[in-house]
Amino acid sequence: MKSIGTFLAAASFAAMAVITTVGAGSLPARADDAVLESIKKTGSFRVGVDATFAPFEFSQEGKKTGFDIELVEAIAKELGATKGVEWVDIDFKGLIPGLMANRFDMIASAMYITDERRKVVAFSDTYYPGGLVIMVKASNAAIKGPDDLPGKSVAVQIGTKSVPHLKQHFPTAKVVEVETNAEMFGQVETGRTDAAVTGKPAAKLYAQTHPTVTVLDQQLTTEDYGFAMRKDNAELVAKVNAAITKLKADGTYQKLVDKWFEAKK
Known part of the structure; x- marks a missing residue:
């Protein structure tokens, strides 16, 4: 059994491993805009998820659905991901280590923004209040x-x-x-x-x-949910925040809130 402290320690180790590997020339260096450039090139946005937490993310009839799933799909369109989201399934405790190891470029899995996690990753603005x-x-x-x-x-x-x-x-x-x-x-x-x-x-x-x-x-x-990204992807964080702001302004966000939460009270 592991707690948040254990998997954060694992994430730090994973981060060091990535840095070491990059230094050895096995992986390319990632500039601030590397993820955005990858989205433009491949048309896909790689996102890690543990799809076992309805109504945020879960599987229904063999397909991922939920508030996080639909919100991230909308964000991906704003980022220019013409092919949509490439979801990477992983247990919750492995999400931060997986992010640091470049298995995906953002975590969308009903993750609370905490000071401990901020030591390892960068968070988006709050996208939903919880507790x-x-x-x-x-x-x-x-x-x-x-x-x-x-x-x-x-x-x-x-x-x-x-x-x-x-x-x-x-x-x-x-x-x-x-x-x-x-x-x-x-x-x-x-x-x-x-x-x-x-x-x-x-x-x-x-x-x-x-x-x-x-x-x-x-x-x-009483806490807040956020999307987690690597700290070296500051431009991606800014673009994701801009997308959230736009989706709130044009009504898309509220429609998703009404669909997944308000109608279920």
């Missing part, structure tokens, strides 16, 4: 809010902000780390854990279609 919430079985009367978490077993997705938050603020809680979002919710539904801690939008959506669980009203945190 951590508690999910329990609907019949669970023992957990009514954050004050009831100490001593309880809590499922979390490995590599997410939930892990360090629980260990820091609820040290007596038994943290059960699992690989996927589905596994995490399954832990609660089957009673293997007393609760799960995860992002509010995904938890709310799941609870709407699974009445055996419920999301508590009191949030643990």
Whole structure:
């Protein structure tokens, strides 16, 4: 089991490995506009994703869909990606190491903007507000809010902000780390854990279609989602931010919010 600190350390190691390899001449140096030049040349925008977190990114009938998926596809058009997005599937804990190793050029996977992650990557402007919430079985009367978490077993997705938050603020809680979002919710539904801690939008959506669980009203945190890119791609970051601004101005962004969140309340 690994926490956010572990995979950030792995990301730093990956970054050093890339630098060393570049120095040896195995990979080309990447200028600020290298990704944008690649998009112009290939027509594709390479983006890493762990598509297991509805309504942001998930698979339906063999195709990726969700808020992040459609927003990034719109951003890709603004960047000039005539062939669209080349999605690279990878577990959440491997996203930052994969970005640093040049496997893709942006992460779009409902990732919170944190100070720890900023040490390794550059983030876009906030594209959606979020926060951590508690999910329990609907019949669970023992957990009514954050004050009831100490001593309880809590499922979390490995590599997410939930892990360090629980260990820091609820040290007596038994943290059960699992690989996927589905596994995490399954832990609660089957009673293997007393609760799960995860992002509010995904938890709310799941609870709407699974009445055996419920999301508590009191949030643990209020945080923001952002797209992550390498720090040496400052021009790409600026272009992505400009695209987000344009999509908000022309109404595209709000249509996606209405589609994936507002209609699901």
